[in-house]
Amino acid sequence: MSVIYVILPLAMLMGAAAVAAFIWAVRSGQYDDVDTTALRLLHDDDVEPPHRPRSHSPRRQRGRHEP
Amino acid sequence: MPGAEITIDAPSTRAQASAPARPQVACAHCGLAVPSGLIDPAAAMQFCCNGCRTVHAVIHGCGLERFYRLRAADPGRAAAAAVSGRTFGELDDPAFAERWVEHRPDGLTATELLLEGIHCAACVWLVEKLPAVAPGVIEARLDLRRGVVRVVWDPRRTPLSAVARALDSLGYTPHPVRDGETRSMRRREDRAFLVRIGVAGAAAGNVMVLAFALYGGLFSGIEAEFAGYFRWMSMLLGVLALAWPGSVFFRGAWAALRTRTAHLDLPIALGLAAGGLMGTINTLRGAGEIYFDSLTVLVFLLLVGRWIQRRQQRWAADAVQLLYTLTPAFARRIESGGGPPRDIPLEAVRRGDLLEVRAGDTIPVDGIVELGASRVDQALLTGEPRPAAVSTGSRVAAGTLNLAAALHVRASATGADTRVGRLMALVEQSARRRTPIVQFADGLAGWFTIAVITLATLTLGVWLWLDPGHAAEHTAALLIVACPCALGLATPLAVAVAIGRAARQGILIKGGDTLETLSRRGLVLFDKTGTLTQGRASLVRWSGDASAQPLVAALEAHSSHPIAKALCAAFREESPLPTTDVTQVSGAGVEGLVAGRRVRVGSIEYVPEPARAACHWLNEAVAQCIAEGLTPVVVCVDGTVAALAAVGDAVRPDAREAIAALRARGWRAGILSGDHPQVVATVARQVGIDPRLAHGHVSPEAKLATVEAARRVGPVVMIGDGVNDAAALSAASVGIAVQGGAEASLAAAHVYLNQAGLAPVVDLLGASRRTFQAIRCCLATSLTYNAAGVLLAITGVINPLIAAVLMPLSSFTVLSIALGARTFAGSAPRRAA
Known part of the structure; x- marks a missing residue:
């Protein structure tokens, strides 16, 4: 049973690490806006350069007519 | 009032109105039906309005068509795009940059802009693609809930006005958010609060696990060596929780003691201190109860309750602040060297500047008309609903609305020197003078503390006489079970729930004490024009x-x-x-x-x-x-x-009914108006207000004085809409601003009604009363639990297990009463008109 003398401080240290991570997350502003972040997750970006040639492909036009 | 509503989408209403007539053609941008007159058979794509056409061209031109696919996945509220087409020149003025733009050490600049027309997840994506639309923008982060984007841009590559034009061309008209300092201060406070909750939660969880082992050992036996070890660990965590997150309560109690006011923190701090002290002593001597499990959970729950209330109040205050942001804060200066008028921020207007005020614009300064003739709506200052004719040589006042034709105005006073500015200064003064209302639970806390201390002394005395060895033990037990946990948790939660439900009904409440005042009875003073009347x-x-x-x-x-x-x-x-x-x-x-x-x-x-x-x-x-x-x-x-x-x-059609309802609830009603006394008396008769309480020809300053005099007698609720009663709104026990009121009322009032009519006022009074009934019910329940605990402690039969069960049980009962109370739920939700 004396292993508890090692296990318990170890568990406490792990808990402390989690709390430290939480504090870091709060202080770096990750909890300032929790609504938008959830949506941002959906915007997995196609890896494309931002300025593309202005093409008119029919596939894209169909997409535009969706309500 | 210009810009009071967040979404003014005339094109969409038009599109919806014509929808049933013909087979529908959907607008390629917003998806609403295209009016039959605008359908162009030759074109590949149809648009319901020019705004949508422009926005579509921009989105397509920048290769951002993904927006439409994202939006198809999230069919939110469709709205036609409104492009204002303004130049936003005022945003480049040094006077604006100095006050509202953050200059970062890496040479970049950042500011916050409120966007109109934000409604769905696709908007988030599109706005955050701003760097692709406006070169020079480094980053754009949108807060969907507030509709505010934080833009970081390189001032050497692009001016802010170009960034604003890019947002405008996407259909999101930007407005500068002018509250940078208060926001960053609040953000710091919010973060500190969250950290405290995190630490308190972690400590509470771990102490509970240790307590489990200890309680288990109580029944099935535990070696003294391990019991002592667990108790030491509990103490470590418990002291940490009390010293860091729990310090809030000690500081609150100290402040209450110093100012000799009652506050709920006082009995809480007393319980925490007694428990912490006794627990530490018992740990050190290796015998007796340690209490740390109860104490850490107590700190955690109380903090969570306060956090929820804070968030709810913050939300309402933010919503009002953002409405305020929508009001235009720029002027068009006519340059002496000729050329077209330039948009400048209000901060940059100087005495002697010649300004152009177009029809429909609010006059930005006090001044003299140099050119043009028009009619000016001065209701904001005088309460007089009929517009006054002005021509060359007439004096015009800031905050009044130019109705008919463009005017050239020479500024004679700007900013704080204008009559409106002086009135706003009065508003701020009266807000500062306002004595904070002692909240209901805090008022009781005084009695509560006295009772607890008396009982504790009694217990100590009796047990010192009976059994001196256990006296300290029993006294500490009493102080802990008497700790008003349920009360401290229930009040903020009941208030938060009420504020949240009210917001859904279009009633924005800025503070919890407002509800308490409204649950009592007193005098309601109405402004006439725009409040009782249309x-x-x-x-x-x-x-x-x-x-x-x-x-x-x-x-x-x-x-x-x-x-x-x-x-x-x-x-x-x-x-x-x-x-x-x-x-x-x-x-x-x-x-x-x-x-x-x-x-x-x-x-x-x-x-x-x-x-x-x-x-x-x-x-x-x-x-x-x-x-x-x-x-x-x-x-x-x-x-x-x-x-x-x-x-x-x-x-207003509902005015008579609303006033009858107010009187039935025990409120007296009166009128304070700037209009002619005879007109005021007529309106008073029509709505059923005692003509003796209806006063006409009252200047804004006199309104303030009247409200302050009436407050000495009892609670005063002022209901108004404009600058001419903003100071009175702020000075009243509760100031309620009605929809369609002036911008100033947003800052001054404690409650803002986001829907038309006076019916919400009646709702608000009823709901306040129901909220406080729920709180009283919570109080009675929690006091019963406390009394039972105290009795057990006095007789010395309490054991830690009973205390540990009693506390969550009382919290749970009280929480279910607080959350289940029918506050605003009783009335059907109405759409904001």
Whole structure:
């Protein structure tokens, strides 16, 4: 049973690490806006350069007519 | 009021109205039906309005078509795009940059802009693609809930106005958010609070695990060595929780002691201190109860309760602040060297500047008209609903609304020196002077503390006499079970729930103490114009020949006078009759040939003498109109008097009912108005207010004085809409600003109604009372638990297990009462008009 003398401080240290991570997350502003972040997750970006040639492909036009 | 509503999407209403007529063609941008007149058979894509066409072109041109696919996945509220097409030149002014733009050490600049028209997840994606649309923008982060984007840009590559134009071209009209400092301060506070909750939660969880082992050992046996070890660990975590997150309560209690006010923190801190001390002593000596499990959970739960209340109040305050942001804060300066007028921020306007004020704009400064003639709506300052005519040489005041034509105004006073500015200073002063209302639970806390201390002394005395060895133990137990956990948790939660439900009904409440004041009874003072009445001219009564109405509508469509607009609105016709030969006589009326008949509409003096003499009822009817404070408008058809229209500021249809409901709840009602006393007395009679409590000709300063005098007697609720009562709104126990009011009321009032009419006021009073009934119920329950615990402690039969069960049980009961109370839920939700 004396292993508890090692296990318990170890568990406490792990808990402390989690709390430290939480504090870091709060202080770096990750909890300032929790609504938008959830949506941002959906915007997995196609890896494309931002300025593309202005093409008119029919596939894209169909997409535009969706309500 | 300009810019009061967040979404003004006229094109979409038009599109919806025409929807059922034909097979629907969806707009390629917003998806709403395209009006039949705008369908172009030759084009590949159809648009419901020019705004959508522009936005579509921009999105397509920048290769951002993904927006439409994202939006298809999240079919939110569709709205046609509104592109303002402004230049936003005022954002580049150094005076703006100095105050509202953050200059970062890496040479970049950042600011916050509120966007109109944000509604769904696809908007987030599109706005955050701003760097692709506006070169020079480094980053754009949108807060969807507030509709505020934080833009970081390189000032060497692009001016802020170009960034704003890019956002505008995407259909999101930007407005600068002018509250940078308070926001960053609040953000720091919020973060510190969250950290405290995190630490308290972690400590509570771990101490509970240890307590489990200890309680288990109580029944099945545990070696003293391990029990001692667990107790030491519990103490470590417990002391940490009390010293860091728990310090909030000790600081609150200390502040309450120093200012000699009652506060709920006082009994909480007493319990925490007694438990912490006793627990530490017992740990050190290795015997007795340690209490740390109860204490850490207590700290955690109380902090969570306060956090929820804080968030709810913050949300309402933010919503009001953002409405305030929507009001334009720029002026158009006419440069002395010629050239087109330049947009500059209000901060940059100087005395002696010549400004252009277009029709429909709010006049930004006190000044003298140098060019032009127009009518100015001064209701904000004077409460007088009828617009005043101004021409070259007239004085105009900041905050008033230019109605008819463009004016050139030479600024004689700007900013804080204007009359509005001085009034706003009064608002701030009275807000600062306002003594904070001791909240309900805090008021009780004083008695609670006294009772607990008395009982503790008694227990200590009795047990010292009976069994000195256990006296300290029993006293500490009493202090802990008497700790008003449920009370401390229930009050903020009940208030938070009420505020949240109110917000969903369009009632934005900025503080919890507001609800408490409203649950009592006292004096309600109404502003007249725009609060009890509609705030604009409309047809009140028509006496005479109804067949003349289409003729009047057709003729008055050719005039822009407010009375003409009121008559047109009253007799709206699908296809107006043909009208020719229209002549207007300023200050008299209008004449013309409508469908072959000669029609003349105007004042009594404008009626030809023979016609006037021939009509026997006319003089009496006109006299009656004047007595009621209405404007008589005489209609002559082919030389004979056909009818008399009484035009005036009509009383809101729900005003009488609302005031009757207020009186039934024990509130007295009165009027404070800047308008003529006779008109005020008439309105008072119409809505059922005692004429002795209805005061006319009251200046904004006198309103403030009246409210302050009345507050010495009892709670005063001021309900108003504008600058002329902003100071009074702020000084009242509770100031309520009605929808459509002036910008100033947003800052001054404690409650903002986001829906039309006075019915929400009645809702609010009823819900406040129900909220406080729920709180009282919580209080009774929690006191019963406390009393039971105290009895057990006094008799010395309490054991830690009973205490550990009693506390969550009482919290749970009280929470279910607080959350289940029918506060605002009783009334059906109404749409904001």
